[in-house]
Amino acid sequence: MLYKQPVLYNRISNQELRARMLAESEQRTTVSFYRYFLLSDPQGFRDLLYQELTTLHVFGRIYIATEGINAQISVPQKHFDALRATLYTHPQLDKVRLNVALDDDGKSFWVLRIKVRPRIVADGIDDPTLNMANIGPYLKAEEVNILVDDQNALFVDMRNHYEYEVGHFDKAIEIPSDTFREQLPMAVELLQHYKDKKIILYCTGGIRCEKASAWLLHKGFNHVYQVEGGIIEYVRRGRKHGLPLKFIGKNFVFDERLVERITPDVIAHCHQCGVSCDSxxxxxxxxxxxxxxxxxxxxxxxxxxxxxxxxxxxxxxxxxxxxxxx
Incomplete structure (x- = not known):
């Protein structure tokens, strides 16, 4: 007997899918998560996850590699608990942190795409001795705020120039590049004179600074830390506990929204006329x-x-x- 294989890829046009998403009446929640772990069969994991998430009407963009998973998705609010339970059934994703978007109308994605890639973030690293189990300790929002005023601490933004431009931690330094691949060797070089300082890395949701912290430790840096859950978790926890926010401006995100407003500060300028603007x-x-x-x-x-x-x-x-x- 011949069995029909499940459809594991989208077959509807982007225009129709986007129109369907915009017409939806049910509320959606935008979520991101990642985890580094060793995966022997990325394609098999990808196909199983695609079936599970399609059942829950999840949209988004997910990358899977032998080193783990990187996901930005939206899920109907009524299926949020089911999404979490589904992810936790996979031993590799048990208790994975789900970063819920800060400024969200749920219209962030309109199709589910899960791709197998060489890396979950393109980093350009070709060093099999890099140990992703050796990462910088996580810092919660309360600890971050204390270190912002520590003269022996240096905040380093591990995002691209266009992300840093519209929002960043007060006094944070930029590693001036447009790709993470370019940034890692530049960070090692630019930070050579600060090896005695506490280096605090941060990014949007944590995935880039986790890899960067492992890379800096691998390159001989001793005091490397990372903001737990990135900007998203820092702001969420800060707002929950009534803490002053040391991140100013907007947080750039890689979906239809482009940005999340964190504070009223406008710290960028129009590239054409120079007027204060961050759109x-x-x-x-x-x-x-x-x-x-x-x-x-x-x-x-x-x-x-x-x-x-x-x-x-x-x-x-x-x-x-x-x-x-x-």
């Missing part, structure tokens, strides 16, 4: 698609393009309205 946009010229900061006046003047050249040469086949829909 990201993608250049509407699809041949460019540059992510940049643009104020409302420049958005009107340049028709959401990054320059007059891109505005003039934008493909005529698509109107601005059509491009926005895409």
């Amino acid at each position: 990201h946009t993608n250049c509407r010229n699809q041949r460019c698609h540059l992510l940049f900061i643009q104020c409302p006046e420049c958005a009107r003047r340049y028709q959401n393009c990054c320059s007059m050249i891109c505005q003039k040469n934008r493909p005529a086949a698509l109107s601005v309205k059509q491009e926005l829909i895409q």
